Amino acid sequence: MATHPVNNYKRVYMRESLDLYFGELAEALRKADPTMAPEEIILVGGAAVIAEYRFRGTADGMSVIIQMTPAMEQAIGQVERKFNLPPGWLENDFIYSDGYSERIREVAVPYKTFGDVLHVRAVTGAYLIAVKLRSGRKSRRDLSDVVGILGEHEKRGESISIEDVRNAAAELYGDWESIGTPFRAFVEDVIRAGDYEDRYVTLSVEEQQAGDVLRKFHGTSGVTASKPNRINTLPDHQKTPSIQARFQRRQAQRDIAQELEQEKE
DSSP, X not given: OOOOOOOOSOOOEEHHHHHHHHHHHHXXXXXXXXXXXXXXXXXXXXXXXXXXXXXXXXXXXXXXXXXXXXXXXXXXXXXXXXXXXXXXXXXXXXXXXXXOOXXXXXXXXXXXXXXXXXXXXXXXXXXXXXXXXHHOOTTTTHHHHXXXXXHHHHHTTOOOOHHHHHHXXXXXXXXXXXXXXXXXXXXXXXXXXXXXXXXXXXXXXXXXXXXXXXXXXXXXXXXXXXSXXXXXXXXXGGOOHHHHHHHHHHHHHHHHHHHHXXXXX
């Protein structure tokens, strides 16, 4: 039987890809166990953005919250092989990031149901903005996504106020101060100015440049920036001195790389 070469690279997902892959996933789940209870996937990050908004049409990854049952794991593998997707194409490591909160499951809204066996929900609106601010990755699309979400809601006649964002952050993470000071100031300034289209373009360029620097640095040093904040989410008993030192070294290396690039500009 012919086999496809394994794709070890990140895939760019389009909006249409979501429905295609989730439809196939539902079919694989149904075949695995026709009597099984429906499974659920919650879209976060870029996957939630392209599912619910139109200001950008692609995502660099598919971050989700998912209960990895044996049937789900088998079905994911089948879809991966059928479409030659990279291993771990459904990225479930969001639960280790600063952006994760148990309350996300309560505030996610329905996206679509596939084959009556797979319910997909997504984080949207002020809650998604709070998640993006909490993550606060300048080398990803977090900040431009915040602006894009604000701009699209304004066009819909459903403007998001700073109070909406503060309340969402408090509901997810305990209080508004759980968001870093620079990111609180950022969203307050963006909403006050209301220059969403211009700000989105500027931030998109800056994030692309920052991402290029980190990808280049990652390729030469072996340092990864995929989970820069995971140390903050570990239980206290796991925050051993050796683990803390490793994360601190990686963070320092990332900071140095960014400073060097800024000096070149």
